[in-house]
Amino acid sequence: MNGPQISIDKPETLQPLSDKELQAILLEGVSRTFALTIPQLPNELYPAVANAYLLCRIVDTIEDEVSLSAEQKKYFCNQFIEIVKKGKNSQAFAEQLAPLLSEQTLPAEHSLIHLTPRVIAITHSFDPAQIEALAECVETMANGMPIFQAMDLHAGLETMADMDNYCYYVAGCVGEMLAKLFCHYSPEIDQHREQLLKLSVSFGQGLQMTNILKDIWDDAKRGVCWLPQDIFSETGFDLKDLTPETDDERFRQGLEHLISIAQGHLHDALLYTQLIPSHETGIRNFCLWALGMAVLTLKKIKQNLDFNDSSQVKITRNSVKATIFATKLAVRSNTLLSLLFNITSRKLKTPDWQYSPRLPSPGQ
Missing domain, CATH: 1.10.600.10 (Farnesyl Diphosphate Synthase)
Structure with a gap:
């Protein structure tokens, strides 16, 4: 040789x-x-x-x-x-x-x-x-x-707003960068610059929240928790009590709420992708494959809320192949993409639940 x-x-x-x-x-x-x-x-x-x-x-x-x-x-x-x-x-x-x-x-x-x-x-x-x-x-x-x-992250982030900020620094800013690169590449895409930049932050947050939820227990082994305390306070669970042995319906309710929030961000990811011209199939596939794999991961978490290892909610190679196949078929059609997203993610929303951020007390 x-x-x-x-x-x-x-x-x-x-x-x-x-x-x-x-x-x-x-x-x-x-x-x-x-x-x-x-x-x-x-x-x-x-x-x-x-x-x-x-x-x-x-x-x-x-x-x-x-x-x-x-x-x-x-x-x-x-x-x-x-x-x-x-x-x-x-x-x-x-x-x-x-x-x-x-x-x-x-x-x-x-x-x-x-x-x-x-x-x-x-x-x-x-x-x-x-x-x-x-x-x-x-x-x-x-x-x-x-x-x-x-920060001391043993008991999680304090608020959902903190999670938003964290997701921006690790993923949302990457989304902004990609939007700028896409706009620089194509004057046609650049016509939607303002919308794309706004939606790109949400796109990044949806992907990052999915990773955080998938990796809860891997992070816990390192003494780290990226979940927001205020979401779980609403369900009556204290994140400082979280261990891989946790079997608590209140914790699972908090997870469901975060899955619902993540689903909303992934819907923004769909809107982002639909703003890309239909003939730009390469850029659309780049977005759709990441989006599809995130939706399937959230579905697996929702179906296994008592999981205690990331391997239990990792999507299979066949799921990845199915995502690629389905998105390639629908890539040029915004109508088909909306239909595919709605069918796949419809059970991820928490019914009759609205997140109410905790406001600071007067004087804080």
């Missing part, structure tokens, strides 16, 4: 690859879902969107690294914001951060950090408007996530 065998665990073997090959392999290593959906995009959009996800993953890697102190995380996040904006000092950043990563970090993420200079070089090969959209997203995410990392 000529040359070293390509391995995601060995960043040096990835260096000779083309930009497109490198980003595809890194995406496959850090997210199979995005490795599946991003290639559906038009060739003019694929490089920037793939790169954007890798940039966000670098921020995630910093924030999730257990060996880094809060001060170190802030330092590396601030460094990375400037690197993405200016395209400089990426080699020093990678050499400083890579040795600090623990074994708990995925091998693919180790490689991603080592290859930060290549990823940043790709970033700065784009159009200035694309670079600006990516940099704004990274800055929002890198500045926002530490706010929540510094």
Whole structure:
């Protein structure tokens, strides 16, 4: 065999690859879902969107690294914001951060950090408007996530508004970035810019809330809970009492309410997708596959409210294939897409329930 065998665990073997090959392999290593959906995009959009996800993953890697102190995380996040904006000092950043990563970090993420200079070089090969959209997203995410990392999350977030803010920093701002990239790509799409930017935040929140609900018990093992206390206060359950052994109807009622809220956000995701011209089937499929998998995950959670492990509500490969097949058939028809969404998600809404946010007391 000529040359070293390509391995995601060995960043040096990835260096000779083309930009497109490198980003595809890194995406496959850090997210199979995005490795599946991003290639559906038009060739003019694929490089920037793939790169954007890798940039966000670098921020995630910093924030999730257990060996880094809060001060170190802030330092590396601030460094990375400037690197993405200016395209400089990426080699020093990678050499400083890579040795600090623990074994708990995925091998693919180790490689991603080592290859930060290549990823940043790709970033700065784009159009200035694309670079600006990516940099704004990274800055929002890198500045926002530490706010929540510094909190005591053993008993959850305090309010649904806090959950909204968290979802914005980790997913909503990504939705905004994608909307900007889509509008830059197509003047026809840009005609709906204002609506798309608004709906994109809700789209991101729907996907993130689905992930939070699916991963409740994985997070609990780390002593973390991203659920909002006020939703469960309304049902009479205290999140500080939550354990994988919890068997409480009041907790399940709270879950149902969150599923209902998430369904509303996913309906906004449908409206977002329907604003994309019907001939842009690649962008529509990119949106619809993520939307469809989220709806099916919520359905599985709703049907198994007593689950205590994420594997119990993970959708099957056949479900993924069915989502792809159904959306490909309906992709050009807004009427069919609405019908498909309504049929699939109709049992996710909580009947006769309206969320009433807790208002601060006078003087607070």
